[in-house]
Amino acid sequence: MSADLLTRTRARGATALRGHRRRPTPFMVFGGLFWLVMSLAYWRVPMCCDFGQHAAVVERLTADLLSPRHPMADLPGDGSPYYTPYAVTQALFAKLTGLAGWEVVKLSGPVNLLVLLTGVARFTRAVSRPTTGPWAPVFALAAMLLLWGTLGTWWSGFLGLMSMTGNLGYPSTFAIGLTFWAWAWTASLIRDSAPRWRGHAGLGALLGLILLVHPITVIAAAVGVAAFVVPAHGRQWLSRAAWRRYGVGLPWLLAALAACAVAAMWPYFSVFSLAGDSSVDAIHARLYRNTRERFWLGALGLPALWARWRRDGGRDPLVLMFGLDLLVIAYGWFTGHYTYGRVMGMALVPLHFALAVELATPRPWSRRRRALGVAAVAAALTGFLTVHAGAVVPRSLDPVGFKQPPRWPTYAWVTQHVGRGEVILADGYRPARSLPGYGLNLVAPPWPDPALEERERSRRWSAVHTYLAPNSSPTRRAEIVKRYGVRWLLLSPRQTAPPEAVVVAWDPRSGEVLARVRGA
Structure with a gap:
C-alpha cells in the first residue's frame, strides 16, 4: 500500500471515528421526543372543527383527481382554492393505500410536524450569533409552543x-414549516x-408552493424574506454603479418571477384571483x-428584540420582520380585510426566536439576562398551566382539571347507512362541519368557497x-328535496322528523337522529 493511500485511509478512519463519537444535539433529543408526544396527542383528538373540511377535500380528489366536485356539496368544484398541491399529494397517497380522507x-x-421541526432548527441557526449555544432551537420551540397568552x-x-392537537394535519402547518425553510x-x-x-x-x-398551499401564510413568508433581503442589499439597490457592476437586484427578481410562475401554472384554481376576495x-x-x-x-420577547435593535442599528431581520407583520395586521384592521389577521400567529415568531437566541448565549449571564430567563420560565409555566396542559395530559391522568381539546362526537355511525356522495340535510354546527369528511354531500356548505357563489350558498341555507x-308545508319541503337531491336528514334531539322521513338510526351520545326521506 502506498504512503499516500495509507494516509487517506487513516484520515477516513479518523473522520468515521469522530462521526461515531459525535453526540446528538439537544434539539435532536428534545425535538424527537416532542415529535413523538405531539403526534400521539394529535392522534387522540377526534375529528372536529375544520378537520372535516380538509378530509372532504381529500375525498373529492380521490374520487376524481382531475375534475373534483365541490368539497362539501354536490356541485362543480372548479376554482376551489382547497385543491392545492398539498391536497393532491394527500389524494394520491389515499389512492395508493386505500385510506379514507x-x-x-x-x-x-x-x-x-417533521417539516416544522426541521424548519425551526434551520431558522434558529439563521438568526443566531456565532456565540449562540446549541440550546437555542430547543428554547425557540418551547417559546413557540407556550408563550402566547392566557x-x-x-x-x-x-x-x-x-x-x-387540532391543526397539525392542516395545510397551514405544512406551509409554516416551509416558511421557516424559506x-x-x-x-x-x-x-x-x-x-x-x-x-x-x-x-x-x-414561495410559489407556499402561496398555493396556504395563500395567507405566503404574506408572512414574503415579509420574512424582505426582512432578510432589504438590510443586506437595500443600499446597493440605490446605487446605480452596483446595479451596473453586480446586478444586485436581478437574482431576487428571478426569485419573484419563479414564485409567480409556479403559482400561475397550477391548473385547479387561480390563486391571484383571491387577492380581492372578502x-x-x-x-x-x-x-x-x-x-x-x-x-x-x-411580549416577553420584546427586550430581546430591543437588544438586537440596539446592536444592529435596526437592520436585524427579526426586528424588521416584527415591524412589517404589525403593519400587515394594522392594514387588516383599518381596511376591514380581517383575513390579514391570520398573520398574528406568525408575528410572534420574531419575539419567540429573539428570546431563544438571547437566552442561549453562553455564560457569564448579566443580571438583565438572568432576570429575563427567570421571567421566561415563569411565563412558560403560566401558559402551560392556563391553556396548553390539556394538550398532552389526558383527562384520565389529569389531577387538576385542565382544559382539554374539543372532543366532538363521531359521525362514523352515519356512514353505515349513507353512501359516499349522497346528499344529507343538516343544520347543526358540528355535523355540518364533520359529515363531508366522510365523503357525504351537504345541501348548504358551512364555509364560503369561490367555487360556490355566496348568494347561492345563502339560498341553500335558507332552504x-x-x-x-x-x-x-309538505309542498315546499318536496320542492327542496327535489331541487337539491336530498336523500337523508340528520336531526338534533330538539328537531322533529317530518312525515315523509323514516328514522333509520340514532346516536345515544348526542341524541341526533338519522332519517331517510321517503320517495327521494
Missing part, C-alpha cells in the same frame, strides 16, 4: 401547543457574495378581539332552515 389527514400530522387560540396557523434559505443566499441563480430560482419556487373577512373579525389576553406572554321549520 380523514385517515390521510391524521397521518399528515406527524409529517407536517386565553387559548384554536385557529389554523396558530401553532401553540393546544392548537397543534427564511433559512434566504439567509444562506445572502451570506454568499456571488449570486446563486439556481438557488434564487429554487427559493422562488418554494368572503371570509367576517369570519376572521374575531381574530382582532381579546388580542391582549391571547398574546401577552409573547335548509325552511325545510326544518315546524310550520313548513
Whole structure:
C-alpha cells in the first residue's frame, strides 16, 4: 500500500471515528421526543372543527383527481382554492393505500410536524450569533409552543401547543414549516457574495408552493424574506454603479418571477384571483378581539428584540420582520380585510426566536439576562398551566382539571347507512362541519368557497332552515328535496322528523337522529 493511500485511509478512519463519537444535539433529543408526544396527542383528538373540511377535500380528489366536485356539496368544484398541491399529494397517497380522507389527514400530522421541526432548527441557526449555544432551537420551540397568552387560540396557523392537537394535519402547518425553510434559505443566499441563480430560482419556487398551499401564510413568508433581503442589499439597490457592476437586484427578481410562475401554472384554481376576495373577512373579525389576553406572554420577547435593535442599528431581520407583520395586521384592521389577521400567529415568531437566541448565549449571564430567563420560565409555566396542559395530559391522568381539546362526537355511525356522495340535510354546527369528511354531500356548505357563489350558498341555507321549520308545508319541503337531491336528514334531539322521513338510526351520545326521506 502506498504512503499516500495509507494516509487517506487513516484520515477516513479518523473522520468515521469522530462521526461515531459525535453526540446528538439537544434539539435532536428534545425535538424527537416532542415529535413523538405531539403526534400521539394529535392522534387522540377526534375529528372536529375544520378537520372535516380538509378530509372532504381529500375525498373529492380521490374520487376524481382531475375534475373534483365541490368539497362539501354536490356541485362543480372548479376554482376551489382547497385543491392545492398539498391536497393532491394527500389524494394520491389515499389512492395508493386505500385510506379514507380523514385517515390521510391524521397521518399528515406527524409529517407536517417533521417539516416544522426541521424548519425551526434551520431558522434558529439563521438568526443566531456565532456565540449562540446549541440550546437555542430547543428554547425557540418551547417559546413557540407556550408563550402566547392566557386565553387559548384554536385557529389554523396558530401553532401553540393546544392548537397543534387540532391543526397539525392542516395545510397551514405544512406551509409554516416551509416558511421557516424559506427564511433559512434566504439567509444562506445572502451570506454568499456571488449570486446563486439556481438557488434564487429554487427559493422562488418554494414561495410559489407556499402561496398555493396556504395563500395567507405566503404574506408572512414574503415579509420574512424582505426582512432578510432589504438590510443586506437595500443600499446597493440605490446605487446605480452596483446595479451596473453586480446586478444586485436581478437574482431576487428571478426569485419573484419563479414564485409567480409556479403559482400561475397550477391548473385547479387561480390563486391571484383571491387577492380581492372578502368572503371570509367576517369570519376572521374575531381574530382582532381579546388580542391582549391571547398574546401577552409573547411580549416577553420584546427586550430581546430591543437588544438586537440596539446592536444592529435596526437592520436585524427579526426586528424588521416584527415591524412589517404589525403593519400587515394594522392594514387588516383599518381596511376591514380581517383575513390579514391570520398573520398574528406568525408575528410572534420574531419575539419567540429573539428570546431563544438571547437566552442561549453562553455564560457569564448579566443580571438583565438572568432576570429575563427567570421571567421566561415563569411565563412558560403560566401558559402551560392556563391553556396548553390539556394538550398532552389526558383527562384520565389529569389531577387538576385542565382544559382539554374539543372532543366532538363521531359521525362514523352515519356512514353505515349513507353512501359516499349522497346528499344529507343538516343544520347543526358540528355535523355540518364533520359529515363531508366522510365523503357525504351537504345541501348548504358551512364555509364560503369561490367555487360556490355566496348568494347561492345563502339560498341553500335558507332552504335548509325552511325545510326544518315546524310550520313548513309538505309542498315546499318536496320542492327542496327535489331541487337539491336530498336523500337523508340528520336531526338534533330538539328537531322533529317530518312525515315523509323514516328514522333509520340514532346516536345515544348526542341524541341526533338519522332519517331517510321517503320517495327521494
